[in-house]
Structure formats: structure tokens, C-alpha cells
Amino acid sequence: MKKVLLTLIITGMFVLPAWADHDGSEVICHNSSVFFCENWEGRALGSGDFSSPKYKSPGWANSQLNTQAVGATAYSGSKGFQFTYPSGNNTGGGFMTVDFPGGPYRTVYYRWMTKYSPNYVWSAVATKHDEFYLAGTGARTPQLMWYSGSGAQVTQNTPDIFLYASSLGLNKAFSQNINSPVTPIVRDQWYCMEVKITMNTCDTCLDGSLEGWVNGVQKFSYPNIATDTQGARTVKGLLMSSYWNCYSGGDSCTGGAIDTHPLMYRWEDNHVASTARIGCPSGGSVASTSLPPAPTNLTVVQ
Numbered sequence: 689m690k691k692v693l694l695t696l697i698i699t700g701m702f703v704l705p706a707w708a709d710h711d712g713s714e715v716i717c718h719n720s721s722v723f724f725c726e727n728w729e730g731r732a733l734g735s736g737d738f739s740s741p742k743y744k745s746p747g748w749a750n751s752q753l754n755t756q757a758v759g760a761t762a763y764s765g766s767k768g769f770q771f772t773y774p775s776g777n778n779t780g781g782g783f784m785t786v787d788f789p790g791g792p793y794r795t796v797y798y799r800w801m802t803k804y805s806p807n808y809v810w811s812a813v814a815t816k817h818d819e820f821y822l823a824g825t826g827a828r829t830p831q832l833m834w835y836s837g838s839g840a841q842v843t844q845n846t847p848d849i850f851l852y853a854s855s856l857g858l859n860k861a862f863s864q865n866i867n868s869p870v871t872p873i874v875r876d877q878w879y880c881m882e883v884k885i886t887m888n889t890c891d892t893c894l895d896g897s898l899e900g901w902v903n904g905v906q907k908f909s910y911p912n913i914a915t916d917t918q919g920a921r922t923v924k925g926l927l928m929s930s931y932w933n934c935y936s937g938g939d940s941c942t943g944g945a946i947d948t949h950p951l952m953y954r955w956e957d958n959h960v961a962s963t964a965r966i967g968c969p970s971g972g973s974v975a976s977t978s979l980p981p982a983p984t985n986l987t988v989v990q
């Protein structure tokens with residue numbers, strides 16, 4: 689008789705399926721379409737436990753550890769990721785990367801939660817966020833969510849959310865184009881972000897696409913585009929960037945007051961990447977979002 693092996697974890701009086709112990713992962717992480725999950729619950733607080741593999745996260749490579757940490761600000765569970773932006777004239781807290789297990793992929797859905805500290809100051813040029821990085825191309829990356837500046841910090845308290853493809857020669861920035869009005873990013877609120885990218889199959893092939901959702905509402909729809917015009921056909925992994933573009937001087941940040949920010953933070957949690965739509969995590973609360981306007985001029989068809 690063929691034996692069926694069931695793995696169970698006995699915890700006190702409760703019998704849990706084996707996946708329930710996988711670093712406190714969301715239930716969706718056990719779907720076969722999900723190939724990457726990171727919610728920080730299985731990692732030690734601080735900066736010493738980024739590189740070890742956890743369930744569906746193979747571990748991270750960090751550019752610097754004094755500004756990147758597992759902390760106690762979380763959307764779910766008790767731990768989340770924290771970027772520290774030191775006060776003064778600087779470009780932020782570096783970046784970190786992770787390779788997607790089983791990749792690279794032509795199509796990726798990526799969802800994550802993010803929040804900015806109440807005192808966060810937006811760059812006058814561009815405040816970068818998470819990015820895909822592409823196979824075989826080094827650092828060239830489409831930005832997943834990128835908050836544009838307009839040359840003045842004071843006008844950027846609620847910047848719009850953009851997608852940005854640095855690997856395109858023209859029309860790099862993709863603004864929210866459906867379900868108006870445009871959703872801004874407001875400090876001290878959690879946002880549920882999701883982006884789907886499909887890479888084009890040749891540099892001149894318009895068979896790629898970008899789509900994006902904010903708090904579960906689709907805000908970006910760009911079918912039939914070339915997502916890369918320089919040879920990249922697949923997505924290798926994720927790059928989380930804190931780069932805070934200075935108005936002048938490049939990395940030297942010589943713009944004076946316009947290039948100065950206080951000690952401030954960005955938090956992230958509940959990262960999931962999949963070959964299928966993910967949606968927002970259950971539980972908790974996210975910032976309210978603008979809903980599409982009610983239909984008008986409806987007629988009843990007999």
C-alpha cells in the first residue's frame with residue numbers, strides 16, 4: 689500500500705499544517721504561483737540577518753547595513769523593514785537586492801506594503817522606491833513606484849505615484865491613467881502597492897506591458913509597450929532603493945536647503961511576487977483610496 693506522508697506540527701493542543709510555521713508567511717505565500725515572499729518575521733531584529741534564506745526568500749544583498757534594518761514597525765506581524773535616511777545633505781540609505789527563486793521571469797506580479805515617516809521630506813527631483821532589476825543588464829531597472837519632484841520640496845507633501853522605466857529611450861514615466869482621480873502618496877499611512885510587468889520579446893516588439901494597483905484599485909494600464917529597448921527580456925529580481933535625488937551636485941548634494949532632509953524613515957512589509965494577481969493582505973488597514981466615479985446617464989434596457 690502506498691503511504692501518504694503528511695507533515696504536521698503539533699503546538700500544544702493545536703495541529704497546524706506545516707506551512708503555518710514558515711516564518712509567519714501570509715496564506716497566499718503557499719500558492720504554487722507565488723515564488724517569493726518576505727515579511728521579515730523569521731529574521732532577527734537589526735541588520736545581521738538579511739542574507740540567510742527564509743521560506744520563499746533566498747536572502748538579501750545589502751549595499752550598507754547602518755541604514756537598513758529589520759525593525760518593529762510592521763504592517764502585519766511584529767517586524768518590518770526599515771530604511772533610515774540620515775539627516776543632512778545625502779541621497780538616503782542605499783539599496784538592497786534579492787533574486788527571485790526559480791527566475792528569471794518574463795511576467796512578474798509584485799505586491800508590497802509601504803509607509804513613510806510623518807516627517808518625511810520628498811526629494812525635489814525624484815524619490816525612488818522599489819524596482820525590478822533585469823536579467824543580464826547590470827543595474828538597469830524599471831522603477832516600480834517613483835515619486836516625482838517638481839523642483840521644490842514644499843510642493844511635494846503629497847506627490848503622485850508614478851511608474852518609471854529607466855531602460856526606455858522615450859516616454860519613461862508612466863502616470864496613473866485609469867480610475868481617476870490620481871492617488872497621491874501621503875506620509876504616515878500604509879499603502880498596498882502592486883505592479884505587474886511583462887517584458888517585451890525583442891527591443892522593437894511592442895508586446896510588453898505595465899499595470900499597477902494602489903490599495904487594490906487599478907491605476908496603471910499600459911499594454912502593448914516595449915518595457916526595455918536595450919536587450920533585457922526577463923526580470924531577475926527585486927531592488928529596494930532609498931535613493932533620494934539631490935537637486936544639484938549629484939551624490940554630493942550641493943543644493944543647500946533644497947537638498948537637506950531630516951532624519952527620516954521608510955518602512956516596508958508583506959512582499960510577495962507571483963505569476964498571478966496577488967491583491968492586498970487581509971487584515972490591518974490601509975490608506976483610503978479614491979474610488980472610480982459613479983456611473984451616470986444609465987438607461988434601463990428592457
Ligand SMILES: [Ca+2]
Nearest residue numbers: 727764765767
Ligand atoms: Ca511583517
